Amino acid sequence: MLNKDIIQGLFFGLNSGVITTVGLISGLMQTKITRIILIVSVISLAISDSASESYGLYLSKKAEHIDDISSGPLYSMISLAITKFVIVVSFLIPLLFTKSLSVFKNMSWVIGWGLFLFVILDYQLSQMRNESFFNYFIPHIFVIGLVVILTKYFGRMIEKYR
Numbered sequence: 001m002l003n004k005d006i007i008q009g010l011f012f013g014l015n016s017g018v019i020t021t022v023g024l025i026s027g028l029m030q031t032k033i034t035r036i037i038l039i040v041s042v043i044s045l046a047i048s049d050s051a052s053e054s055y056g057l058y059l060s061k062k063a064e065h066i067d068d069i070s071s072g073p074l075y076s077m078i079s080l081a082i083t084k085f086v087i088v089v090s091f092l093i094p095l096l097f098t099k100s101l102s103v104f105k106n107m108s109w110v111i112g113w114g115l116f117l118f119v120i121l122d123y124q125l126s127q128m129r130n131e132s133f134f135n136y137f138i139p140h141i142f143v144i145g146l147v148v149i150l151t152k153y154f155g156r157m158i159e160k161y162r
Contacts, residue, residue, distance in 0.1 A: 005061075005072035006079040012057065013050075013083025014121050018114045020049055021091045023147040025110050030155025031162075035099060039092060046088035054081035087117065107148065114144055 002010075024045055028038060054077045061073035091113060094103045103109040122136035 003072075003075055005075040009054070009057070009076040009079025009081075010083050011121060011125065012053070012076075013080045014087055014117060016049070016053060017084045017087030018117050019143060019147055020045060021088045022110055022114045022144055023151045025091065025104055026107065026148045027151035027155035029101075029105050029107065030152055031159045033101065035095065035101060038101065038104065039095065042088060042092055046085045049088065050081045050084040053084060054078070111144065111148065115141070118144075 021042065024041060025038070028041060057080050058073045058077035061076055062068070091110060093113075094109050118137060118140040122133055122140060125131075125136055126133040
C-alpha cells in the first residue's frame with residue numbers, strides 16, 4: 001500500500017490535471033488555434049500548474065501541522081507534481097498519430113479521456129472508502145460539464161470580439 005501522502009498527491013494531481021486541461025482545451029478550441037499553440041499551451045499548463053499546485057500543497061501541509069517534521073509534505077508535493085504533469089501532457093496523445101485538431105475541436109478525445117481517468121480515480125477512491133462509485137463519478141460529470149460549458153462560452157465570446 002502506498003503512503004497516504006503519496007496517495008494524496010496522486011488523487012489531487014489526477015483530479016486537477018483532468019479538470020484544468022479539459023477547461024483549457026475547451027476554451028482554446030473555440031478560437032482559431034494551431035497545433036503548435038495547443039502544444040505550447042498544454043505543456044505550459046503542465047509545467048506551471050504542476051509547480052504551483054505541488055508547492056502550494058507542500059506549504060499548506062506545513063502550515064496545517066506546524067509541528068510535523070516528517071517527509072509527508074515533500075512526498076505529497078513530488079507525487080502531485082509528477083501526476084499533474086503526466087496527466088496534463090497525456091491529453092496530447094492524439095497528436096502522436098495525427099496533425100489534425102479535429103479530435104480536440106469536437107471534444108471527443110478530451111471529454112472521453114477525462115472521463116476515463118475519472119473512472120479510474122473514482123473507482124479507486126470508492127474501493128478505498130467502501131462507498132459507491134457513483135458518489136464520486138456523478139459529481140465529476142457535473143464538474144466536467146460545467147467547465148466545458150463555461151470555457152466554451154468564454155472562448156467563443158473572446159473569439160467573437162477579437
